[in-house]
Amino acid sequence: MNILFLLHSYPKIGGIEMVTQTISQYLKKKHNLYYLARISDNSVMADQTNCFYFPSKSKKESIIFYNNLITKLDIDIVINQGPFLPFNSIISNSKRDKKVRVFSFVHFAPGFEFERIKYVWMTEKKPLKRIYKQIKTKLGLNTLQYNPEKTRNKYRTLYDICEKTIVLSPAYIKTFKDIYRLKEQTKLIAIPNPTKYTCHDTNILGKKKKVVLFVGRLELESKRVDRLLSIWKSIENKGDWNLKIVGDGPHREELERIVKNDNIKQVTFLGQQNDIQPFYEEASIVTLTSTYEGLSLCFIEGIQYGAVPISFDVSYGNQELLKAISPDILIEPFSIDMYSRKLAELMYNDAYRNAIAEKALKKSVEYLPENIGEKWDKLLEPV
Missing domain, CATH: 3.40.50.2000 (Glycogen Phosphorylase B;)
Known part of the structure; x- marks a missing residue:
């Protein structure tokens, strides 16, 4: 055809x-x-x-x-x-x-437009316009809101x-x-x-590094990487763990300023990458802190390599995927404390993390x- x-x-x-x-x-x-x-x-x-x-x-x-x-x-x-x-x-x-x-x-998740309109003002970089758009949104004056x-x-x-x-x-x-x-x-x-990546290494979990990975667009409307930075900062004893952020977007500079001004350690911004496979191969955990999602491609790709996904429970698509692996990795929106505690547990407890990683690998076959x-x-x- x-x-x-x-x-x-x-x-x-x-x-x-x-x-x-x-x-x-x-x-x-x-x-x-x-x-x-x-x-x-x-x-x-x-x-x-x-x-x-x-x-x-x-x-x-x-x-x-x-x-x-x-x-x-x-x-x-x-x-x-x-x-x-x-x-x-x-x-x-x-x-x-x-x-x-x-x-x-x-x-995407059906109805995302109605959720997105609540936060679209956050994409405005100019302070006065941002305030104006925020007020307009709160008053329900956007076309999508009143019609x-x-x-x-x-x-x-x-x-x-x-x-x-x-x-x-x-x-x-x-x-x-x-x-x-x-x-x-x-x-x-x-x-x-479907996933772009397929792992053929049967010993992939034995080669994992102490890496927490984010893959996505750096913006504050939906992905909310600022939440991830707050969570990462709250974990006091990070040991040898590092947070790697892959992607670019309109708020990268703002997010990098947060890291610098708040003195958040062990964070690396890697920018846009044509090939993300090496990052999935080394990552033990792949994370999202979005306000809304559909069915996240970074989770479908990450579990191919046994990276444990963790996310706020904000979408049926991710919920279906993560619940099949472990209900523990779905976090109540938008509790920074609960997310921080679960992320720390995954980082510190190797046996617990590896058990979930094994389940992630089994689930990954469905997306080949x-x-x-x-x-x-x-x-x-x-x-």
Whole structure:
């Protein structure tokens, strides 16, 4: 079959783009794959032979380009990766080839927009604007707050357009239906993301170092690495343990100032990394302190190498994954003290940590590309 992935940006170093590349390695053995995006990141080295880009932001021009490309490439299936809601009008245009099957993958927790709007003011760097946006948010004056039905309607339209809408976890099926107020849910299914990394070292736990790892975007809206720094600071006797922070983002400088001003020891900012595998290999613990999440890719990747995940209990996706490993590693939101005590216990108690790490390794098999690929095969089967 000829499959077209529809993305906002591609290629790019980002979660959705990385997942697309990973599943593409599996699918390209059986199918012809193409990619259509708004923008590309020229700093990313990738084969762009089968990549196409909309000529402009014009809705009319985009529809014409999309329809022509579908015909030219003889596309059978469109995969709406994101989903990027402005694509609704393109994939549902009246002149489209209606024989083309469309699937949308929701790569976040349903309803995240309603949670995100509470904290989006934190991304503003200018102090006065930040205060203004915070007040505006608290008064409920953002469009999403006083007119949530507009957003819900976009997701209902998306659901109607697609043959299937795919969420990351079975628990998100009901969440999607309830939050976006669908009348039914028969076209909703769950397929988690595959891992990019696979560990073949049967003695990986014997090679672990005293490293606590964070992988992600350095911003204060959702990831809240400032919480992680507070937790790390509160652990007085760190011994030989180190906190390594992989990633970049708008608040990196602010976070580095916190480390310097609060004299927080044994913290290293490593910036954006093209290959995270060496960090997962050495890490004993992989951590998140987010306000909201979907199903975290860093956990799916980390457990491949027996890194013990630990997180606040803020998402059904992570909850399903971590509970299957150990309920102890889910922390009540947003108790810094409880998180600090559990992290310290994982650091100091080798037997306890290794027992959980063994369970993490067993769980990791579910996210191997071949296992997730089988779910894709079933999804894409001709009707």
